[in-house]
Amino acid sequence: GENVEQHPSTLSVQEGDSAVIxxxxxxxxSNYFPWxxxxxxxxxQLIIDIRSNVGEKKxxxxxxxxxxxxxxxxxxxxxxxxxxSAVYFCAASxxxxxxVIFGPGTSLSVIP
Amino acid sequence: xxxxxxDPRHKITKxxxxxxxxxxxxxxxxxxxxxxxxxxxxxxxxxYFQNEAQLEKSRLLSDRFSAExxxxxxxxxxxxxxxxxDSAMYLCASSSTGSxxxxxHFGDGTRLSIL
Numbered sequence: 001g002e003n004v005e006q007h008p009s010t011l012s013v014q015e016g017d018s019a020v021i022x023x024x025x026x027x028x029x030s031n032y033f034p035w036x037x038x039x040x041x042x043x044x045q046l047i048i049d050i051r052s053n054v055g056e057k058k059x060x061x062x063x064x065x066x067x068x069x070x071x072x073x074x075x076x077x078x079x080x081x082x083x084x085s086a087v088y089f090c091a092a093s094x095x096x097x098x099x100v101i102f103g104p105g106t107s108l109s110v111i112p
Numbered sequence: 113x114x115x116x117x118x119d120p121r122h123k124i125t126k127x128x129x130x131x132x133x134x135x136x137x138x139x140x141x142x143x144x145x146x147x148x149x150x151x152x153x154x155x156x157x158x159x160y161f162q163n164e165a166q167l168e169k170s171r172l173l174s175d176r177f178s179a180e181x182x183x184x185x186x187x188x189x190x191x192x193x194x195x196x197x198d199s200a201m202y203l204c205a206s207s208s209t210g211s212x213x214x215x216x217h218f219g220d221g222t223r224l225s226i227l
Contacts, residue, residue, distance in 0.1 A: 004154075034215055043203070043218040044155065089154045096215050097143050097207045099168060102154030 002027035004092050006103030014111050019077045021106045023090035026071065030092040033066060033073050034100065039086045047088075048075070049096070080110045114138075116219035118204050124225045125194060132190045133222045137206030144187050145205040145216060146179055148172065155203055161187060162209070191224075199226045 003026040031052040036044035050064045066073045090103040117136045147155035159169045163184035181187040205216040
């Protein structure tokens, strides 16, 4: 079955700096890669997703890249703000409506 | 859009008791998913439904766990003879297989604590 690995497990950056989280997946059948943000005690919320026919996607300060050949995908957050502090999960799935396999998470702290 | 709702938000019970959780998906969503999340980990897939049909169950879902979605709307997840290791956050999500890619939307979860 699918296995998603994620690193680093914790990341601390100064406000205004960039943050990068990297993930790998194992199943070639995966074509959909969502990223979720989870604040303490709250539900996971989708922040951005990318499909296998696209190499890069950007939404304001957030961008994702996908290398399907290498089975790597990454999240980039620019101009970080304290409210970006949360746990971020990468995930993989065959489609957006199939079961999603999550990575172990990255705890991001943005220091004011 | 009222979002995915789960009930109860918290459940504390003694080991060996049975518990049941309820999930109400977004109304037009035909797929409903159950995940389990333990502290410091990502959500783990348990099972999912399309309408009333249960499509897949994870190996994590032992015989003590059962899920239903009898009318294709709300779903229940029951755990029988609870064990300490069942303590976790149980998350429900829903999505649609309709036109366009529809990401999964999560509820706030039910936090289960086994004494």
